[in-house]
Amino acid sequence: MSERRPRRRRDPDRTREDILEAAREVLAEDGKEGLSVARVAQRAGVNRGTAYQHFQTREQLIEATVEWVGDKLFEAVFGDPDEAKDQPVENISVEDVNDQLASFAMENPALGRVWLLEVLSSRRPAKDPFWRQYKSNFEKFAQTSFAQPGMDAEVLSVLILAGSFIWPVWARAHARSAKEREKMLKRFTREILRLSLHGTLRPEKYRELDTRVMRDLRKKR
Secondary structure: OOOOOOOOOOOHHHHHHHHHHHHHHHHHHHOHHHOOHHHHHHHHOOOHHHHHHHOOOHHHHHHHHHHHHHHHHHHHHHOOHHHHHOOOHHHOOHHHHHHHHHHHHHHOHHHHHHHHHHHHHOOOHHHOHHHHHHHHHHHHHHOOOOOOOOOOHHHHHHHHHHHHHHHHHHHHHHOOOHHHHHHHHHHHHHHHHHHHHHOOOOHHHOHHHHHHHHHHHHHHO
């Protein structure tokens, strides 16, 4: 466990950042179950009462930490938020997005999973800027001539995000070095790209199934 940081006079903004940094460390080590305002205050080296002035409940602390992770994830995958918002979907590289997402997940496994579960269990996931941008890109892509008919943007978004943040659990359990983890990361991104390009079934071998799926999609429209 990290040593307790020395107490010192702080300005409110710096204090808040120190508290959030300590919260990220606790979440990365022990997940949500191990987080409390009191423990985070001790880790940050601030008075418990001061910590409660910034975050009155652990839920507020978790929410702020998840928001920070979402912002960092957005920057890692899409870059500047203002530029990403107006970028045509045709100019977005599927390979780059997959690679950057998977790399972030591998570098931030515990925090990434906390972020993912919080966003997916939220009644308003669109509040998260990364989720909003990620799903929106799939929705825009579904309208182009490059997409297979009937593509479900929401399902695909959840599937790929879930895989991206769960794969590091497998990789870190089965890789003994950073070099081996890098190889496993490349295996994952390569397979995600292959699925994006081709899917898992060859339609010509499953024509009856393909016909039924397309018929079901037409009924839903």
